[in-house]
Amino acid sequence: MQPHAATCGQGRQRTSREAILTREIDEPNADAVEADGSSLDELLATTDQGWDVEAQVRTLQMVAANTQAADDASSAQVHGSTPTRRSKGPPPLPRKGAPPLRSSALSPAPTPVRMQGDLLDPDSLVDLLRARIAALEPPDDAVGLARAHVELAIANETILGDHAGAMAHGMAALRADPGSLAAHALLRRVTHGRDALAAMLDHVEHELRAAGTEAQRVELLVERARLLEAGGGRGGEARAAWEQVLAHAPSHPAALKGLEAELTARAHASGTPKDWEALAGHLGRMADAYTADARLASWLHVERSLVLERKLARVDASRAALERALELDPGVGPVRDSLVRHVAAHGDWGALARLLDDEARVDPDDARAARYELDAGLIAAWRLGDPDGACALLDRAAARAPTEPSVDRRVLDELVRLHDLGARTREAARARRARLRFMREPAAIAYELRALAIAAEKEGDVETAVADIQRALTLDPTDPSLVPTLDRLLRAAGKDEQRVVAWLQEAARSSDASERTRALVQAGSICRQLGRLPDALRHFRSAWVVTPNDSEVVDSLAQLLAPRLSDGDDAAGRALVDLYAQAAEQSSDAGRRIAYLEKVAFLWEDLLADPARAARAYEQVLVIDGQRRSAIVGLGRVASRSGDGATLARALLEEARLTSDEPSRLALRTRAAAALAKDEPARAAQVVREVLEQDASHGAARALETSLHEQAGRWELAAHAIRARIDTTSAAREKILLWLSLAQLQNTRLRAPLDALVSLERARALDPTNPVAREEATNVLENVADARRLREAVERLAASADSVEERARHLARAAEIDELRLGDDASTARAYSRALSETPDDELLFERLARLTARRARQAHGGERAELAALMEKRIDRAKTPEASLRLSFDLAWLFVETERSSFSTPSLPRPQITCPPCGRSNGCAGR
Numbered sequence: 001m002q003p004h005a006a007t008c009g010q011g012r013q014r015t016s017r018e019a020i021l022t023r024e025i026d027e028p029n030a031d032a033v034e035a036d037g038s039s040l041d042e043l044l045a046t047t048d049q050g051w052d053v054e055a056q057v058r059t060l061q062m063v064a065a066n067t068q069a070a071d072d073a074s075s076a077q078v079h080g081s082t083p084t085r086r087s088k089g090p091p092p093l094p095r096k097g098a099p100p101l102r103s104s105a106l107s108p109a110p111t112p113v114r115m116q117g118d119l120l121d122p123d124s125l126v127d128l129l130r131a132r133i134a135a136l137e138p139p140d141d142a143v144g145l146a147r148a149h150v151e152l153a154i155a156n157e158t159i160l161g162d163h164a165g166a167m168a169h170g171m172a173a174l175r176a177d178p179g180s181l182a183a184h185a186l187l188r189r190v191t192h193g194r195d196a197l198a199a200m201l202d203h204v205e206h207e208l209r210a211a212g213t214e215a216q217r218v219e220l221l222v223e224r225a226r227l228l229e230a231g232g233g234r235g236g237e238a239r240a241a242w243e244q245v246l247a248h249a250p251s252h253p254a255a256l257k258g259l260e261a262e263l264t265a266r267a268h269a270s271g272t273p274k275d276w277e278a279l280a281g282h283l284g285r286m287a288d289a290y291t292a293d294a295r296l297a298s299w300l301h302v303e304r305s306l307v308l309e310r311k312l313a314r315v316d317a318s319r320a321a322l323e324r325a326l327e328l329d330p331g332v333g334p335v336r337d338s339l340v341r342h343v344a345a346h347g348d349w350g351a352l353a354r355l356l357d358d359e360a361r362v363d364p365d366d367a368r369a370a371r372y373e374l375d376a377g378l379i380a381a382w383r384l385g386d387p388d389g390a391c392a393l394l395d396r397a398a399a400r401a402p403t404e405p406s407v408d409r410r411v412l413d414e415l416v417r418l419h420d421l422g423a424r425t426r427e428a429a430r431a432r433r434a435r436l437r438f439m440r441e442p443a444a445i446a447y448e449l450r451a452l453a454i455a456a457e458k459e460g461d462v463e464t465a466v467a468d469i470q471r472a473l474t475l476d477p478t479d480p481s482l483v484p485t486l487d488r489l490l491r492a493a494g495k496d497e498q499r500v501v502a503w504l505q506e507a508a509r510s511s512d513a514s515e516r517t518r519a520l521v522q523a524g525s526i527c528r529q530l531g532r533l534p535d536a537l538r539h540f541r542s543a544w545v546v547t548p549n550d551s552e553v554v555d556s557l558a559q560l561l562a563p564r565l566s567d568g569d570d571a572a573g574r575a576l577v578d579l580y581a582q583a584a585e586q587s588s589d590a591g592r593r594i595a596y597l598e599k600v601a602f603l604w605e606d607l608l609a610d611p612a613r614a615a616r617a618y619e620q621v622l623v624i625d626g627q628r629r630s631a632i633v634g635l636g637r638v639a640s641r642s643g644d645g646a647t648l649a650r651a652l653l654e655e656a657r658l659t660s661d662e663p664s665r666l667a668l669r670t671r672a673a674a675a676l677a678k679d680e681p682a683r684a685a686q687v688v689r690e691v692l693e694q695d696a697s698h699g700a701a702r703a704l705e706t707s708l709h710e711q712a713g714r715w716e717l718a719a720h721a722i723r724a725r726i727d728t729t730s731a732a733r734e735k736i737l738l739w740l741s742l743a744q745l746q747n748t749r750l751r752a753p754l755d756a757l758v759s760l761e762r763a764r765a766l767d768p769t770n771p772v773a774r775e776e777a778t779n780v781l782e783n784v785a786d787a788r789r790l791r792e793a794v795e796r797l798a799a800s801a802d803s804v805e806e807r808a809r810h811l812a813r814a815a816e817i818d819e820l821r822l823g824d825d826a827s828t829a830r831a832y833s834r835a836l837s838e839t840p841d842d843e844l845l846f847e848r849l850a851r852l853t854a855r856r857a858r859q860a861h862g863g864e865r866a867e868l869a870a871l872m873e874k875r876i877d878r879a880k881t882p883e884a885s886l887r888l889s890f891d892l893a894w895l896f897v898e899t900e901r902s903s904f905s906t907p908s909l910p911r912p913q914i915t916c917p918p919c920g921r922s923n924g925c926a927g928r
Contacts, residue, residue, distance in 0.1 A: 126155055146180045149173035153186055166190050181207060188223075201227050214248065221245045222254050229258060238262050251289040260286065267311070276311040280304050284321075287328075294328045298335045301325035305342070306897070315346065332363045334890060344851035345858040349383040352376075352851075357393060366400040370407050371844045373397035377414060382820035387418050391427075394418070398434065406809060407844055409438045417782040429455040441771035446476035447740060453485070454748055462493045473502075477509050480734060481741045484707060487522070500526050504539075517547045518700075524556060529643075533560060552671065555637045562606035577603045590624050594631075597621045601634055611638035615647060629658055640675075649675040653687075666691050670701045673708075681708055697728035715749040732766055739763035740772055747780050756780045757793075774800060787821040804838045811835035812845060819848075825856050836871070841878065846871070850891075869895055 129152040136145040153169035156162040167190055173183035188203035204224045225241035228234050239262045245255035263282050267275040283304035290297040301321045309318035322339040329335045336359055343351040356376040360369040373393045381390035394415045401408045412435040419428035429452055439445045449472035456465035469486045472479070483506045490499045500523050507519035524539035537560045543553045577600055584596035601617035604610045615638045621631035636651030649672040656668035669691050676684035685708050691701040702725040709718035722742045729735050743759035746752045757780050763773040774797055781790040791814055798810035815831035818824045832849045836842065853868045872892045879885035 126152070126160065129155055142176045143180075146173040146176040146183060149176060150180065150182045150186055153190075157190060163190060179206070218245060218249045218252065221248065222252065222258075225255070225258055229262065235262055235266055239266070250285075256282075256286045256289060267307075273312055276307055280307045280312065283307065287324075291328075295335075298325040298329035301328070302335055302338045305338070309342070318342065330362065332359060332368075334894065337891070338894075341851060341854040345854040347855060349379050353379040353384065360396070367403040367407070368843070370397040370400045370403040370411070371847065373400075374407055374411050374414075374844070375848065377411075378816060378820060381414065381418060382816075387422060391415065391418050391422075398431070401434075404842075404844070405438065406805070406812070406839075406842060409435065409809065410812075412438075413779075416779070425455045425458050429459075442475040444771045444775055446472040446479065446482075447744070447772040447776065449475070450482070450485075451744060451748060453489070454744075457489065462489055465489050466493060466495070466498075473505075477505075478733065479737050479741075481737065483519075484703075488707075488711065496526055496530055500530075500535075507542075513546050514699075517543045517550060517553065520546070521550075521553060521556070528556075528560070536560060555633075555640065559637065559641050562609075573603055573607050577608070584620075594621050594624055594628065597624075598630065598634070601631075601638075605634070605638050605641075611642040614638045615642070615644070627658065629655070632658070645675040645679050648672070649680075649683075649687075662694075666695055666698055667700070670698065670704060673701070674704055677704070677708055677711075681712055684708055692724075696724065699725070699728070702728065715745060719745055719750060736763050736766050736770060736773075739766070740776075743773075743776065743780070747776075753780045753784050757784070768800065787817055791817045791822065808835045808838040808842065808845075811838065815848070819852065825852060828852055829856065833867075840874070846875065 129148060133145065133148045133152065136148055149169045149172045153166040153173065156165035156169060167187070170183055170187040170190065173180050173186075184203040184206040188200050188207070191200050191203075201224065204220055204227065207220050221241065222245050225238055225245060228238040228241050239259060242255050242259035242262060245252055246259065249255065260279070260282055263275070263279040267279045283300050287297040287300035287304065290300065302325050305318040305321035305325070308314045308321060319342060322335075322342055325335045326339055336355070340352065340355050340359070343355060353376040356372040356379075360372040360376070363369045363372070374397050377390040377393035377397065380386040380393060394411050397407070397411045398415060401411075412431050415431035416428055416435065419425075419431060432448060432452055432455070436445060436448060439448065449468040453465040453468040453472070456462070456468065466486065466489045469482055469489060473482050473486065476482070483502055486502050487499050490496070490502065503519045503523040503526070507516045507523065510516045510519060520539050520543035524536045524543065527533070527536035527539060537557070540553055540556045540560060543550065544557055547553065580596045580599045580603070584593045584600065587593045587596065597617050597620050601614045601621070604614035604617060615635055618631045618635040618638065621628055622635070625631070632651050632654045636648050636655065639645075639647035639651055652668045652672035652675065656665045656672070659665045659668060669687055673684040673687035673691070676687065685705070688701050688705045688708065691698055692705065695701070702721060706718055706721040706725065709715070709721055719742060722738055722745065726735055726738045726742070729738065739759050739762050743756040743763070746759060747756035757777060760773045760777045760780065763770060764777070767773070777793050777797070781793050784790055794810050794814045794817065798807050798814065801807035801810060811831050812835045815828045815835065818828040818831060829849070829852055832845055832852065836845050836849065839845070849871070850868060869892060872888055872895065876885055876888045876892065879888055
């Protein structure tokens with residue numbers, strides 16, 4: 001019965017009762033007494049229709065009061081008194097009085113019943129009812145007698161608590177009137193036990209035949225179906241009964257649920273597709289009936305999808321049911337989780353990526369949303385071949401940072417790889433720079449900064465490149481390649497002052513005498529070019545203290561220490577020059593002419609500061625005597641002072657030709673190559689090659705060779721030069737740095753990741769704990785098509801990790817390779833399990849393992865769901881909030897449903913004000 005209809009019906013019945021009572025109170029005379037039989041029957045019949053126990057009791061009390069009033073009126077008429085008419089209004093309080101009798105039975109004898117004031121005592125009402133039954137027997141009025149027995153049964157049940165008495169009077173009512181609807185309803189209600197089910201069904205059948213309204217009939221049909229269901233062994237009848245209810249009320253909750261239970265039992269018992277099909281269809285009808293409660297309706301579609309897939313093998317229909325469920329409940333929760341597990345189980349990677357993307361958009365939790373976007377991005381990159389879509393997803397995930405360190409780091413790693421692969425230098429640099437905050441080792445940070453400097457230089461951002469190299473030098477000052485790189489960048493930026501500072505810092509850091517001298521000479525040369533002669537002199541003096549026999553240092557000092565004539569005092573000097581020049585012209589003796597010309601060159605070089613004229617004087621000497629060592633040395637000195645690289649190189653080469661000491665000759669030729677590097681790099685490279693042919697281990701020549709190729713952009717030749725330097729270097733530390741430098745050049749400039757990987761492996765062989773070599777190996781392998789080799793490298797990284805977080809990160813990466821590139825689900829499960837053992841609270845790993853388990857379970861593997869269930873139980877114990885514990889408990893329960901396990905134990909949970917995930921009801925769900 002609908003609530004509104006029931007309320008209206010009760011209101012009408014109450015109005016009828018009041019009208020009858022009012023009429024009886026207003027006219028308490030003989031006519032009223034004579035009408036007692038009809039009015040009382042009318043009153044009780046009205047009450048019986050609604051079958052309200054409290055109304056029945058109130059009715060009996062009112063009848064008792066009216067009967068006593070009638071007796072008082074009759075007595076007054078016999079004595080000649082005039083009755084007083086009472087105004088209409090509510091009836092007076094009931095009092096004791098005799099049961100209503102027919103008018104022919106009236107007598108002036110006193111009533112044996114107590115007065116009205118005693119009626120408030122429960123025994124008074126019972127006495128009244130018993131007296132009335134006694135007055136109605138023998139049963140001339142079967143209906144009245146049955147009604148009286150029913151009323152006394154109600155009084156026994158509700159007032160005295162005498163259930164046996166209630167049963168006895170109910171049966172007596174049926175004996176008096178076998179068709180009494182009230183008696184059947186009473187006996188059905190007070191009868192209990194499985195043995196009495198047949199009797200209760202009989203009572204319901206009688207009630208059904210007498211049902212006066214559609215709502216009453218529906219409720220009685222529901223009761224009949226419940227009784228058939230409770231009896232057992234009558235499943236067909238129970239199903240028919242529930243279907244009959246639904247024929248009258250298609251959305252009746254009890255009927256829908258009852259039929260579901262019967263269909264479920266029959267399907268499990270028979271296992272035939274027909275029965276499972278019937279259950280699936282009924283669940284669909286239930287969902288349609290509950291469309292007003294969208295969350296409950298959506299979960300019914302989830303249950304229906306499970307039947308369609310597991311029992312009927314209708315995967316497409318199951319997918320459609322889940323998609324319909326998601327339309328009804330598009331938020332975050334178990335409905336969406338079910339669809340995600342479904343597409344993951346069937347390996348629909350495109351749908352899985354879309355679902356994860358959609359969920360990330362609606363999930364208010366940034367940490368969860370970032371995990372979904374990361375997984376969607378990895379699927380798009382590796383499974384769908386959509387790097388642009390992957391970058392968009394990963395960019396969104398990166399914008400949510402900070403969320404979880406493991407997720408944020410993995411997002412940036414993949415962004416770097418994808419942007420490098422797409423030659424998006426600026427975007428890759430942005431991701432690299434954001435990734436720096438996750439690095440702890442100074443050497444690893446310096447290596448990353450050098451890569452950032454290379455990217456900035458490619459983009460023409462020299463300022464950023466300089467800043468990155470300077471920071472790298474601060475973190476790892478022992479890297480020999482950083483200072484030359486910084487000098488090159490500063491020269492391109494026109495920052496000569498900073499070049500001086502860089503070389504001086506390098507000199508202060510270096511413990512090798514030759515390296516310190518080279519750095520001081522570079523600083524002095526730059527100061528001399530800038531006109532800062534006192535600073536240049538100081539730097540050259542420092543270099544001379546370190547290596548007193550270095551000819552370049554001595555020549556530079558001589559130039560700076562030579563006296564200078566002022567403009568007013570150079571006339572005498574110039575006259576002296578003219579004198580020696582004329583004498584040289586006039587002399588016929590070659591030796592004397594050379595002496596005069598050398599004097600001229602000296603005056604021009606040291607006193608008059610005119611290196612060009614001094615060079616011409618030395619040239620004239622060499623015309624006379626091409627082997628004159630002093631002229632050659634002087635020519636080189638003045639050429640260096642004037643910046644004439646070609647002349648300096650020629651002089652140094654001539655001096656090298658005349659030198660008998662092999663190391664000195666090679667050093668001079670190397671200096672000549674350096675002088676030619678700026679204007680004639682090809683000739684400079686040729687000279688370097690000649691030096692290296694004679695001494696392959698010449699360090700200065702090797703370094704110059706590398707610099708020449710780098711400045712010319714000949715990266716292949718630069719790589720060969722670095723490789724040759726490695727072969728000729730004995731210091732382990734320098735070898736490691738050169739291997740790392742070579743690996744970076746091979747990976748970033750030559751795009752040869754396999755060669756870079758070999759270089760990194762050689763560096764790790766020298767120092768297995770080196771963080772740069774260990775970490776960069778995986779970054780390099782990301783671009784290698786050999787996924788198995790990449791997997792092995794990542795596994796080695798996990799084995800050598802210094803912390804549980806690093807180990808878990810590498811194991812998770814290995815699992816990604818297994819799942820997304822190799823397609824090895826068994827290895828994937830092992831890797832994720834190992835990673836979870838390291839970091840058991842990692843939500844990303846748990847979600848991935850859950851999806852993987854769904855796929856493996858569908859492939860008929862054994863034990864996967866049991867392992868996942870054990871893991872979920874542990875996570876329930878570790879849950880930090882009641883809401884998290886509830887969510888995990890529900891997921892565990894649904895896992896057992898999917899595996900058709902009926903019994904399991906979970907930890908006892910607190911009872912906060914929480915919401916049931918499927919239907920949204922608080923503290924329990926009445927619908928399911």
